[in-house]
Amino acid sequence: MPTKSSKKSSLIIKNLHVETEDKTNRLSKKEILKGLDLEIKEGEIHAIMGPNGSGKSTLLNALMGHPNYQISNGTIQIKTDSKTKKLNDLKADERANLGLFMAFQHPIEVPGLSFLHMLRTIKNLKKTETQSLEELLEELKTELKKLKIDEKALERGINEGFSGGERKKLEIFQMKVLKPSFILLDEIDSGLDIDALKIVAENIKEFFKKHSPAIIIVTHYARILKYISPHKVHILSQGKIIKSGGKSLAHTLEKQGYNEK
Amino acid sequence: MHNDSEKKINTLFTNYKYGFRTDTKSTLVIPKGLNEKIVRQISEIKEEPEWMTEYRVKAYKEFKKRPLPDFGPSLKEINFDDIHYYIRPQDKTKNKWEDVPSEIKETFDKLGIPEHEKKSLAGTGAQFESEMIYHSIKESLSNKGVIFDSIDQGLKKHPELFKEYFGKIVPYTDNKFSALNSAVWSGGSFIYVPKNTYVELPLQAYFRINTESMGQFERTLIIVDEGGFLHYIEGCTAPVYSKDSLHAAVVEIVVKKNAHVQYTTVQNWSNNVYNLVTKRAYAYENAEMIWLDCNVGSKITMKYPSIYLLGDNAKGEIKSLAMAKENQCQDTGGKIIHAAKNTTSKIIAKSICKDNGNASYRGLLKATKTARNTFNYSKCDALILSPEARSDTIPKISIDDPTASIAHEASIFKIDDSQLFYLMSRGLPQDTAVSEIVNGFANPIVSELPMEYAIELKRLLEIETE
Numbered sequence: 001m002p003t004k005s006s007k008k009s010s011l012i013i014k015n016l017h018v019e020t021e022d023k024t025n026r027l028s029k030k031e032i033l034k035g036l037d038l039e040i041k042e043g044e045i046h047a048i049m050g051p052n053g054s055g056k057s058t059l060l061n062a063l064m065g066h067p068n069y070q071i072s073n074g075t076i077q078i079k080t081d082s083k084t085k086k087l088n089d090l091k092a093d094e095r096a097n098l099g100l101f102m103a104f105q106h107p108i109e110v111p112g113l114s115f116l117h118m119l120r121t122i123k124n125l126k127k128t129e130t131q132s133l134e135e136l137l138e139e140l141k142t143e144l145k146k147l148k149i150d151e152k153a154l155e156r157g158i159n160e161g162f163s164g165g166e167r168k169k170l171e172i173f174q175m176k177v178l179k180p181s182f183i184l185l186d187e188i189d190s191g192l193d194i195d196a197l198k199i200v201a202e203n204i205k206e207f208f209k210k211h212s213p214a215i216i217i218v219t220h221y222a223r224i225l226k227y228i229s230p231h232k233v234h235i236l237s238q239g240k241i242i243k244s245g246g247k248s249l250a251h252t253l254e255k256q257g258y259n260e261k
Numbered sequence: 262m263h264n265d266s267e268k269k270i271n272t273l274f275t276n277y278k279y280g281f282r283t284d285t286k287s288t289l290v291i292p293k294g295l296n297e298k299i300v301r302q303i304s305e306i307k308e309e310p311e312w313m314t315e316y317r318v319k320a321y322k323e324f325k326k327r328p329l330p331d332f333g334p335s336l337k338e339i340n341f342d343d344i345h346y347y348i349r350p351q352d353k354t355k356n357k358w359e360d361v362p363s364e365i366k367e368t369f370d371k372l373g374i375p376e377h378e379k380k381s382l383a384g385t386g387a388q389f390e391s392e393m394i395y396h397s398i399k400e401s402l403s404n405k406g407v408i409f410d411s412i413d414q415g416l417k418k419h420p421e422l423f424k425e426y427f428g429k430i431v432p433y434t435d436n437k438f439s440a441l442n443s444a445v446w447s448g449g450s451f452i453y454v455p456k457n458t459y460v461e462l463p464l465q466a467y468f469r470i471n472t473e474s475m476g477q478f479e480r481t482l483i484i485v486d487e488g489g490f491l492h493y494i495e496g497c498t499a500p501v502y503s504k505d506s507l508h509a510a511v512v513e514i515v516v517k518k519n520a521h522v523q524y525t526t527v528q529n530w531s532n533n534v535y536n537l538v539t540k541r542a543y544a545y546e547n548a549e550m551i552w553l554d555c556n557v558g559s560k561i562t563m564k565y566p567s568i569y570l571l572g573d574n575a576k577g578e579i580k581s582l583a584m585a586k587e588n589q590c591q592d593t594g595g596k597i598i599h600a601a602k603n604t605t606s607k608i609i610a611k612s613i614c615k616d617n618g619n620a621s622y623r624g625l626l627k628a629t630k631t632a633r634n635t636f637n638y639s640k641c642d643a644l645i646l647s648p649e650a651r652s653d654t655i656p657k658i659s660i661d662d663p664t665a666s667i668a669h670e671a672s673i674f675k676i677d678d679s680q681l682f683y684l685m686s687r688g689l690p691q692d693t694a695v696s697e698i699v700n701g702f703a704n705p706i707v708s709e710l711p712m713e714y715a716i717e718l719k720r721l722l723e724i725e726t727e
Contacts (some may be wrong), residue, residue, distance in 0.1 A: 064686050067678060092685035093694075101686070108683035113701030121697065122688045157701060158683075174687065 009080040009099075011063075011182050011214055013038040018055075018062040032058040033075070034239035040124040040232075042181055043212040047225055047250060050236035051258045055216040057105060059236070060184040065092035080184070097126075097215075099181030103171035103188050110158040115170070116140065118158060119177055124248035143176045146206070148199055164191040172203050183215045189224040203226030222254040279466035279498035280531055283368045283471055287390065289349040294342045297321060300444050303347050307413055307447070310420070320433035320443030327437040333592040333623065334561050339535055342509055344476040346445045348390040354411050356397050365389050372498065377713055383462035384409045386478055389469050391447040402460060408453040409464050412480050415451025422453060426484055430513035431541050438537040442478045442511040449479030449510070454489035454520075463492040463525070463711065468508075470499040470534065476507040483513070485520040494711060496523045497560070501531045505560060506656050508534055514542035516550045518572060523551040527714045530558040532589060538564040546572030546601075551588065553709055554581040555718060556591045565623060570604035570632075577606040582706040582718075583617030585650070594624040594655075598663065599635040608639040610632055614650035614701065621653040626669075628662040635665035643673045644702045674702065 001200070008201055018033040032055045040046050050056050063076060065087070076087040078098055087095055110118075119140065123131060131139070141151050147169045159167050175183060187251040189197055205228055208215060217230065225233075225247070233249040234241045237258065243249070278317035289306065291299055300321045304314040330334045355361050358375050364446065369387050369477065378385040384398035386409070393411035402409070408419065416423050450466050470477050485491050499506060499552045516522045522542065530536055536559040544550040552566035568577035579595035591614075597606040612620035620643065628635040643652035676698050684694035700707075702721060707718050 064682075066682050070283065091691065092682055093688055093690050096686055096688035104683065108679050110680055110684065110698060110701055112704040113697050118687065118689070118697065121693065125688065125690075125693075178687065 007079055007081065008042045009181060009214075010041045010125070012077045012079055013063070013074070014077070015074035016059075016062070016071065017071050017074065018058055018069050020058065020069050029070075032069075033062065036236075036240055038234065038241065040182075040214045040216060042214045044157060044232070045215045045217065045228060045230045047217045047219060047230040047233045048236050048241075049219060049233060049250065049253055051223075052220075054236045055239045056236055057186055058214070059090055060102055060218055062185045063087075063095075063184055064100060065090060065095045093168065096180070097180075100184070101175055101178060101180030101182070102184040103168075103175060103186060105186040105190065107167040107171055109160050109161045110200055111160050114155050115158055115174075117153040119174070122178065136188050143173055144232045147173050148205055149173065165193065168192055169196065169200060172200055176203065176207050179211060181211075181213045183213050185215065185217045187219055188217070189219055189221065197224060198227065204228055222250040225250045263405050275421045279372065279529065280501035281371065282431070282500035282502075283364050285350060285389075285471060287348050287350050287363050287472075289347070290345060291347040293345055295321070295344075295346050295445070299346060301383035302607050303447065304446055306347070306349070309355060309416065311633065312424070313416065316428065316433070317444050317446075320440050321445075323433055324440035324444055325435060326449065327440055329437060329539065333563050334590040335536065336537070336561065338397065339505070339507060340685075344474055344503070345472060346476050346478070347447060348472055348475060349392055350389045350471075351392070351394055354393050354396050354414065358395065361395055365394055367469065368383040369395075369449040372467065372469070373713070377465065382465050383460055384464045385478075386411065386450050386464075386466040387469070388448040388466065388477070390471060390475060391477065393448045393450075393466075396491070398464070399462075405458050406453075407458060407460060408451065410451050412449040412451045412482060415482065419453070422484065423451070423482070426513065426515055427482055428513075430543055431511050432541050435539060438509040439511050439539045442480060442509050442559070443538070446478050446480035446511065448477070449481040450483070450493070451481075452483040452485075452491065452493065454485040455609070456486045456487075456492050457488035459490040460492070463494045465494040465496070465502070465700070468495065468497040470506050470508065470530075473502040474504045474506060476509070478508075479510050481510070481512045483522065483524075484515045485517060486520050487517045488519045489517070490521045492523045492525065494527075494714070496527045496529070496714070499530050499531045499534050502533050504533065508536045508538070508559075510538045510540075512538070512540040512551065514540075515546045516542055516548040518546040518548060520545075523553060524566075525553040525714075526555060527710070527718065528554075528556045528558055528562065532558065532560050534559045536562040536564065538562075540564065540566040541569070542567070542577075543569050543571055544575040544577055547574045547577040548572060549578075551578040552580070552595065553706070554579070554593065555706065555710070555714075556581070556583045556593055557718065558602060559589065561590045561592070563592045565594045565596050565625070566600070567625075569598045569600060570606065573602040573604070575601060575604045577604070579607075580609045580706055580709060581611065582703055583610075583612045583620040585612070585614045585620035587618060589618045591618075591620040592623055593620075596624045596625040596687065597627070597637065598625075599628040599632040599637070599665070601631065602633040604703045605636040607637070608641075609705065610639075611644075612642070612652050613644045613646065613702060613703065614652050615646035615651045617647075617651075619651045619653075621651070622655065622671075624656045625659070626656065626667065627659045628665045628667075630661045632662040633664050635660070635662050635667070637665070637667045639667075639669045641669075641671040642702070644699065645673060646699070
C-alpha cells in the first residue's frame with residue numbers, strides 16, 4: 001500500500017457559525033452552529049455524536065455547501081502541504097471536485113436519471129480519468145456486488161423506488177466509485193438492519209484501507225462504531241463540540257447518554 | 262430555485278437549427294386566400310375524380326360555417342386570407358433522390374433525410390410545401406404488396422381502397438380544421454399493409470414548409486390489414502418567419518384484427534407555425550395502436566391523437582411529450598374510446614414548460630355501454646421550469662361501463678434545491694444538473710423514440726455551455 005503520508009491533506013474547520021432559515025418565520029435566521037472547531041487528516045476516522053438538534057446534519061450540509069446553510073462566521077479549509085484552500089464560497093460541485101463527498105441521511109430521488117448516466121457524466125467531466133465505458137461498467141458492477149445490490153440498479157432512476165436500506169447502500173456505492181478524499185457520512189447507519197449495516201461497514205472499511213481518506217461519521221448510536229473503529233470521537237451539543245476523546249468515549253456515551261455531567 | 266439555474270434554464274430549447282430557408286422556383290403558386298374556386302382549382306390540378314371535387318367543396322362549406330374551437334388557446338390571430346393554400350414545388354413525385362430539384366434536395370440533405378433512409382428505414386416520403394416530392398419503398402416490401410405512396414397517388418392508383426376509408430375515420434364534419442383539411446388537402450402518405458405482413462423497419466415521412474405564410478394540409482391514410490405490423494414515423498420543420506404559417510393535417514388509421522401500428526411524431530415546427538392536427542385510429546379485435554407524440558416546436562399546437570377500441574381485446578396506448586418555451590402553447594393530449602369487451606388503454610403524458618410557455622394536457626377517456634371490463638391507466642406529469650410557465654391537466658372521463666377499472670394520476674414537479682444540491686454534491690455543475698433533471702423527466706418518452714430522434718430531442722434539452 002503506497003503511503004500518502006507526505007502529502008496528507010487536512011480538512012480544517014475554525015470557529016464555524018452556520019445559520020439557516022427559521023422554519024417558523026421566513027424572515028428570521030436561526031443560528032445552529034455556534035463556533036465549531038474541528039481538524040481531520042486523510043487517514044483518520046472521526047465520529048461526531050450528539051443528541052437530536054445539536055447541529056450534526058447542519059455541520060455536514062454546511063461543509064458540503066448546501067445553499068440553505070449560510071456560513072456567518074469562521075472558515076472551512078483544505079490544507080495540503082503549504083497550500084491552503086478556503087471552501088466557504090465554493091459551490092457543492094466545486095467542493096466535490098476538491099474531494100469532498102457526503103452520504104445523505106435521506107438520499108434524494110431524481111426520477112428518470114440513471115445512476116449509470118450520472119456517474120458516467122461525472123467521470124467524463126473529470127478530464128483526468130481515462131476509463132473506458134466497459135471499464136467503468138465493470139467497476140460499477142463489482143462495487144454493486146460487494147454491496148449486495150442487483151446490478152439492474154444502474155439503469156434505474158437515482159434513488160427512485162429503492163428501499164431506505166438500499167438507498168443508504170447506494171450512497172456508499174457512489175462514494176466508492178467517485179473516490180473522494182474527505183467523506184461525510186450523515187447517519188449512514190440509520191434505517192439499516194444488522195446485515196445491511198455489516199455490509200455497509202465492510203465496504204467503508206475496505207475503501208478506507210485502500211484509499212485512506214478522511215472520514216467523518218455522524219451518528220446517534222455507537223453501534224456502527226463497533227464495526228468501524230474511529231480515531232477520535234467528538235460530542236456535539238448546542239452547536240459546539242463540547243468534548244473530544246478516543247474510541248472509548250462512544251461507549252461511555254452509549255451507557256450514560258448525552259446528559260452526563 | 263437558484264437565480265443562476267433560472268438563467269441556465271433560459272438557454273434551454275434554444276438554437277432552432279432548422280430555421281434556414283431555401284430559394285426555390287415553385288411550378289405553381291395559388292394566390293393567398295380561400296374560396297370555392299380555389300378549392301375546385303386544387304382538385305382540377307390534381308386531376309381528381311368528381312366525387313373528390315364535390316367532397317372538397319362540401320368540406321369547404323363546412324369549414325366556412327364552423328366556429329373556431331371553444332376550448333384551448335385562442336386561434337383568433339390566424340388570418341385565413343393571408344395564407345397560400347397550395348404551392349406546387351415540382352412537376353411530380355420522384356422515386357430517386359437524384360431526380361429531386363437540387364435546391365429542394367439540399368434542404369432535405371441538411372435535415373439528414375436521405376441518410377436516415379439508407380441506415381434504418383424501409384421507406385421514406387418527403388413533402389415540400391403542398392406536395393410529396395419524393396417517395397420510395399424497399400423493393401422487398403412492395404413485392405409483398407405493401408403500398409407506401411403519396412396520398413395523391415393513392416387516390417389515382419387504388420381508388421376503391423381509398424374511397425372505402427378516406428374521410429370515414431375523421432369525417433370533414435369533425436371539427437373546423439378537419440373540414441379545412443378535407444377541402445384543400447394535398448400531400449401526405451397512403452399506406453396499405455397486407456394481411457400478416459410484418460414491416461420490420463419503420464416507414465418515415467418528413468414534412469417541410471419553406472414559404473412564408475404557407476398552409477400545409479397533408480392527409481395520411483394508413484390501413485393495416487389483419488395480422489399486419491407497421492411503425493410509421495413523421496418529422497417536421499420549417500424556417501423562421503415573422504408571419505405565421507398554418508399546418509392542419511388529418512391522419513386516419515385503420516388497425517384491423519390482430520394488427521399492430523405505432524405512429525411516431527416528432528413535431529419541431531418553427532415558432533411561427535400554428536399546428537392544428539386531427540389524428541384518429543380505429544383498432545379492431547385484438548389489435549394494438551400506439552401513438553408516440555412529441556411536440557417541441559410550433560407557436561400553438563392543438564392535437565389530441567385518438568384511438569377507438571372497436572374490437573374485443575383491442576389495446577391502445579398514447580405516449581406524449583410536450584415542451585413549451587417562450588410564447589408557445591402546446592395544448593395536447595389524447596382520446597381513447599373503449600367500445601368493445603376487454604379493451605385496455607394506457608396514457609402517459611409528460612409536459613415541460615418554461616418562460617411564459619403553456620404545455621397542457623387535455624384528454625378524453627370514454628367507455629361506452631357496450632364495453633365490458635375496460636381497463637385504463639393514465640399518468641400526466643408536468644415539469645415547470647419558470648414561475649410564469651403554466652401547465653393544466655384537463656382529463657375528461659366518461660364511463661358508462663360499470664365493470665371498468667380506471668386509474669388517473671397527475672403530478673406537477675419543479676426542480677427543487679434538494680435535487681440540485683444532491684447532484685452538485687456528486688460533482689455535476691449546476692447547469693449540467695438542471696439539464697440532467699429535465700432529461701430524466703423526459704426520458705421515459707424519449708427512450709422510446711428511434712435513435713436519431715432520441716438524440717435530437719436530448720440535444721434540444723441540453724443546455725448550451727457558455
